[in-house]
Amino acid sequence: MPEKPMVPRDPDWDAKVRASFKRQTFMDTIGARIAALSPGYCQVELAFRGDLCQQNGYLHGGLVTTIAANATGYAAFSLMPPNSSVLGVDYKINLLDPAAGERFIAIGRVLKPGRTLSVVECDIEAEEAGKRKLIAKMLTTMMCLEGVADEIRYKK
Amino acid sequence: MPEKPMVPRDPDWDAKVRASFKRQTFMDTIGARIAALSPGYCQVELAFRGDLCQQNGYLHGGLVTTIAANATGYAAFSLMPPNSSVLGVDYKINLLDPAAGERFIAIGRVLKPGRTLSVVECDIEAEEAGKRKLIAKMLTTMMCLEGVADEIRYKK
Amino acid sequence: MPEKPMVPRDPDWDAKVRASFKRQTFMDTIGARIAALSPGYCQVELAFRGDLCQQNGYLHGGLVTTIAANATGYAAFSLMPPNSSVLGVDYKINLLDPAAGERFIAIGRVLKPGRTLSVVECDIEAEEAGKRKLIAKMLTTMMCLEGVADEIRYKK
Amino acid sequence: MPEKPMVPRDPDWDAKVRASFKRQTFMDTIGARIAALSPGYCQVELAFRGDLCQQNGYLHGGLVTTIAANATGYAAFSLMPPNSSVLGVDYKINLLDPAAGERFIAIGRVLKPGRTLSVVECDIEAEEAGKRKLIAKMLTTMMCLEGVADEIRYKK
Numbered sequence: 370m371p372e373k374p375m376v377p378r379d380p381d382w383d384a385k386v387r388a389s390f391k392r393q394t395f396m397d398t399i400g401a402r403i404a405a406l407s408p409g410y411c412q413v414e415l416a417f418r419g420d421l422c423q424q425n426g427y428l429h430g431g432l433v434t435t436i437a438a439n440a441t442g443y444a445a446f447s448l449m450p451p452n453s454s455v456l457g458v459d460y461k462i463n464l465l466d467p468a469a470g471e472r473f474i475a476i477g478r479v480l481k482p483g484r485t486l487s488v489v490e491c492d493i494e495a496e497e498a499g500k501r502k503l504i505a506k507m508l509t510t511m512m513c514l515e516g517v518a519d520e521i522r523y524k525k
Numbered sequence: 526m527p528e529k530p531m532v533p534r535d536p537d538w539d540a541k542v543r544a545s546f547k548r549q550t551f552m553d554t555i556g557a558r559i560a561a562l563s564p565g566y567c568q569v570e571l572a573f574r575g576d577l578c579q580q581n582g583y584l585h586g587g588l589v590t591t592i593a594a595n596a597t598g599y600a601a602f603s604l605m606p607p608n609s610s611v612l613g614v615d616y617k618i619n620l621l622d623p624a625a626g627e628r629f630i631a632i633g634r635v636l637k638p639g640r641t642l643s644v645v646e647c648d649i650e651a652e653e654a655g656k657r658k659l660i661a662k663m664l665t666t667m668m669c670l671e672g673v674a675d676e677i678r679y680k681k
Numbered sequence: 682m683p684e685k686p687m688v689p690r691d692p693d694w695d696a697k698v699r700a701s702f703k704r705q706t707f708m709d710t711i712g713a714r715i716a717a718l719s720p721g722y723c724q725v726e727l728a729f730r731g732d733l734c735q736q737n738g739y740l741h742g743g744l745v746t747t748i749a750a751n752a753t754g755y756a757a758f759s760l761m762p763p764n765s766s767v768l769g770v771d772y773k774i775n776l777l778d779p780a781a782g783e784r785f786i787a788i789g790r791v792l793k794p795g796r797t798l799s800v801v802e803c804d805i806e807a808e809e810a811g812k813r814k815l816i817a818k819m820l821t822t823m824m825c826l827e828g829v830a831d832e833i834r835y836k837k
Numbered sequence: 838m839p840e841k842p843m844v845p846r847d848p849d850w851d852a853k854v855r856a857s858f859k860r861q862t863f864m865d866t867i868g869a870r871i872a873a874l875s876p877g878y879c880q881v882e883l884a885f886r887g888d889l890c891q892q893n894g895y896l897h898g899g900l901v902t903t904i905a906a907n908a909t910g911y912a913a914f915s916l917m918p919p920n921s922s923v924l925g926v927d928y929k930i931n932l933l934d935p936a937a938g939e940r941f942i943a944i945g946r947v948l949k950p951g952r953t954l955s956v957v958e959c960d961i962e963a964e965e966a967g968k969r970k971l972i973a974k975m976l977t978t979m980m981c982l983e984g985v986a987d988e989i990r991y992k993k
Contacts, residue, residue: 742928768932776927
């Protein structure tokens with residue numbers, strides 16, 4: 370099936386996505402960053418660190434999910450209209466192999482953009498000694514909140 | 526349907542689960558802890574912190590998934606035999622409400638313990654001003670690796 | 682957590698749900714029926730039949746999912762306003778045990794009703810010789826299409 | 838990422854898969870058939886019929902899941918060793934668009950074959966007037982039961 374090119378509805382999509390990502394304090398805490406971005410597509414990258422591990426020394430599965438949640442969320446957000454927010458509805462992820470590697474790349478692609486809901490898939494790869502391997506696959510539903518600006522709404 | 530009490534197959538189940546949790550450096554990084562533990566049941570608790578947020582100021586969805594992954598994983602691990610490891614196969618989570626609150630509690634309960642696979646569900650609640658609210662629900666598959674000791678296997 | 686009673690927004694909720702179920706020709710084909718119904722809650726029942734099996738003689742997993750999809754969809758639909766339709770967004774199901782039994786009951790309960798999205802869970806039980814057993818668990822997202830009447834929209 | 842060709846471990850994989858599919862009485866009831874088969878890959882096809890519909894006249898979502906369950910299950914089974922059975926562990930499916938069309942094709946591809954667990958994805962397409970459209974996407978976990986012959990084990 371030929372894929373249609375995805376057309377952003379906000380001319381400011383690139384800056385908007387990057388500003389939103391930057392507002393996520395948790396990304397700074399773990400050192401994750403946007404590695405690639407185009408309409409309907411987003412890569413998020415995370416380097417291995419000794420303080421991000423599960424019980425066997427691999428990257429924690431919650432972090433594999435975290436970068437996939439951001440790659441899919443921002444892939445969807447890049448197609449949303451001005452003055453809207455993106456909301457994660459559900460994450461469905463299979464962990465295929467232990468998260469071993471120097472860095473991890475979550476590659477989010479919108480399968481179906483919708484006015485309210487978008488369905489997005491994500492490959493999560495681990496890179497070690499220059500080789501990449503698929504270690505997880507995610508399928509997710511993202512929601513567009515129109516008329517709700519993407520800004521800080523909760524302060525503790 | 527009456528629930529059968531779950532019987533651990535390892536007399537050392539309590540110490541084993543706590544030792545495994547303690548080996549997770551990521552739990553230390555975010556300040557999560559085991560709040561309750563019994564055979565087939567585990568609660569993991571996380572306090573809100575300003576450096577754990579998503580773009581609107583709420584706790585990051587990846588962390589909601591992280592504590593649910595641990596609550597379900599250790600609920601399952603508590604029933605596994607000696608000299609085995611637990612492996613997350615998949616996470617399926619619905620985010621019901623923004624993760625607003627002072628602390629978050631993931632409550633994992635084994636639905637079906639199996640020799641190889643266990644199915645576990647999890648309620649994730651947020652507590653604010655003494656009130657609790659269900660903010661997410663997870664359903665997950667956990668795998669038992671028999672004969673594979675739960676220890677550090679990967680060192681970077 | 683105490684559960685709040687769920688309040689239907691359509692006084693005609695009971696008749697509306699039953700009329701919609703009756704319009705599903707596939708329910709007639711397999712002989713499924715609504716076994717219980719209240720606001721935010723729906724049971725769908727299916728008797729075993731030799732022409733509904735998978736390769737080992739058990740009820741087909743697609744049918745376990747089918748009755749769970751209806752139990753959850755109609756649990757959600759019972760809470761939706763007049764002149765609206767219900768749409769299944771995603772199904773996430775774990776099959777815990779082979780579907781062996783004389784009849785199968787899918788028990789759908791709304792976890793969180795929403796204006797647009799509702800999250801619903803479902804226990805699927807098998808009954809054999811008077812005993813019931815949990816054989817599958819589903820978590821699903823349902824969408825309300827307001828202003829779209831629940832009627833035949835597609836004719837082949 | 839280059840995909841490795843998948844190597845069957847049973848020389849009789851093609852006949853074995855087809856015999857198993859044929860044993861599924863439910864496939865005969867709805868008129869589904871295997872449309873393509875190779876190691877780690879399976880297409881299942883279903884024609885629209887008036888007795889297979891949901892409440893708005895579209896193909897029932899439970900049947901979209903059913904053909905995807907078979908396409909993924911047999912994609913996985915094609916790679917399993919002799920004298921084994923395949924078991925669906927979980928299905929995670931997003932319904933992207935109403936199932937409108939003359940026929941529906943579920944295209945299952947193994948993402949990761951494993952000794953015990955295999956992860957398989959599935960595109961489900963609808964064909965209408967010669968045009969195909971992606972209407973659903975599934976991600977699933979399949980289990981191999983070694984030493985358990987794939988035959989009728991349950992008779993009612």
